[in-house]
Amino acid sequence: MPIVYSFANGDALSSGLNEFVEKVSRDAIADHGHLSIAISGGSLPKILSKDLAHNKNVDFSKWHIFWADERCVSHTNADSNYLEVKKSLLDHIPQIRQENIYAIHEKFASEKDAERAAVDYEEQLKKFFKNQLPSFDLLLLGMGPDGHCCSLFPGHPLLEEKKRLVAPIFDSPKPPPERITLTYPVVNNSKLVVFVTAGDGKKDMVQQIIEQPEMDLPCQRVKPTNGQVYWFIDHAAAAKLRKESCSEYKL
């Protein structure tokens, strides 16, 4: 069962998330010397970075940063998930090592070659995880208004992908159409998955995902084999949830 934390507003949400990420990072570094983290695009990077970008208690030099999904555009294009994370987080944290930032291959992305971009990204994952099934310490996901996460959209055949670690998508219903995405075998091998979403526009979908599990929406398929799912949301996004669906926030 996911654990849902609802915060009074966007500032409180960013602050709670910052505290949580700091703890996960400390625990992972104490356990195996680094934090492997994959981050979504969309609204998440701004919520995440508000406090985290200035957090002096995190040893960012030990972070290895991947993307949960990426759009096939150049790194300077406003649609780039890499660019969003760079602007909001990476540019403010010099301790993050350049070689620990695992972005989509820019040439394949610029050429909209989603197939080659996906193959290349899978290679990056295999290299880092030493040919084992990737197991991120922390996977931070957004939730689209249609219930998608990563670039895994409702009803899309990619929801059934079992072999590839990273898959191309050529017909994303949300532009741009060419993208790459982590697949469920990787998503569900994560140690911790945290969904982060905010705002009134998300409240109906949040209610369906948390309280109507039979809907089989992409976010509902996130069930890590050996990990926990958390939802960090604001009161606006939680407005349609029953009180019992939310837990009191504690570290």
Ligand SMILES: O=C1O[C@H](COP(=O)(O)O)[C@@H](O)[C@H](O)[C@H]1O
């Ligand atoms: O296209 C995408 O959308 C989702 C959700 O974005 P949001 O702006 O509604 O939070 C995002 O998680 C994903 O990474 C992105 O490629």
